[in-house]
Amino acid sequence: MSGVRRPPLRVWVWTAATVALLLVAALLWRGSDAAATRSTTAPPADVPSGTPAGAVSEAWSAGAGLAPERLVAEGRVLLGSGHGVRALDPLTGEQAWHYTRSDARLCGLTATDGVAVAVFATADRCDEAVALDAGTGVRRWTRNLNLAGDAVLDSTSAIVLASNPTGVLTFDPTGSGIRWRSAAPAGCRFLDSDTGSTGVVVLQRCTGSTDVRVRLLDGFAGTEHWTRTLPADGGEPVGLLGADGTVTVRVGAAVHTLSGPDGTELARQPVAPATADVDQVTVGSVSLVRIGGVVTARDTASGAALWEAPATGLPVDPGTKDAARPGRLVLPDPAGFSVRDLLTGAELSRSAAGAPPRGGTAATVGPAVVLRADERVLGYR
Secondary structure (H helix, E strand, C coil): CCCCCCCCHHHHHHHHHHHHHHHHHHHHHCCCHHEEEEECCCCCCCCCCCCCCCCEEEEEECCCCCCCCCCCCCEEEEEEEECCCECCHHHHHHEEEEEECCCCEEEEEEEEEEEEEEEEECCCEEEEEEECCCCCCEEEEEEEECCCCCCCEEECCCEEEEEEECCCEECCCCCCEEEEEEEEEHHHCCCCCCCCCCCCEEEEECCCCCCCCEEECCCCCCCCCEEECCCCCCCEEEEECCEEEEEEEEEECCEEEECCCCCEEEEEEECCCCCEEEEEECCCEEEEEECCCCCEEEECCCCCEEEECCCCCEECCCCCCCCCCEEEEEEECCCCCEEECCCCCCCEEEEEECCCCCCCCEEEECEEEEEEEEEEEEEEE
């Protein structure tokens, strides 16, 4: 009998090379972004019709450490966590879609123009951005960025703002292109920043001065429109409350409402020194400033006071006109939620709900009220 013939040496070499390539490919896959990404999608949301009932109760609750300022988009409730984004049904709280990265930390999440924009940190910097369709979770685009690890996101129509104390950067939420970036001047730091229909606003303080400089930059070009200095003593609370229609700033014992076009002061409201419960939102042509348990509505053009009402929180600017309920907003108050006429403050309807958590922002989605409070989001029906 003849002996078994061994394969030629070249066959052994090819086999070894193939095995090595497969091992390398497997290792690369296990360490890749694709292997670390988990995502699902959903059909477009069927936005419910109707209005909240005369009495509602908590139907669901979810943690939301990184919820965007505009909580509801395309019929979904958008929430951020340590490693990703999820979208919930506003009526049931059930998850509709999600996008997570086990190898990256979520730096920030914002929503505008129908997309949820999330920025992730893969090392010590926030360096990767992804845009997801807010209704379906389908990925629109991804791109690399070079942001500091403490970058904060905000957005308005056609603009996403990323900022930290040393600079700001803006990019297109639907096309991903960088618009412009601006560093804080030498010897200065940005205390706060925001973007809205007026543009991009930064609060700036420089070495040798305790005063606060308010600067309005063009949202698309980055050029400066105006600057205004507000006296401060250096140890008092300072914060930018809003940049839509008017520019609203708290400096110590006062909330200053500044004109969007030129920065002139339209109104000044006193704030007790120990009051931490101060916030603001613009809905349409009305600026709503809440100090403690009272909200004051002001015309964004003139600064004139329109009405006042008790409130424990503020409405969320829907971003789009509500064709079913034009000129209305929902306010959290000590007894539940009141729906009010935007221009007069007249109470049009009420949904009793006991005492919602203080400091929340509320939005109505058909028969549901969605309330963001601290690190929780609550759904009422």
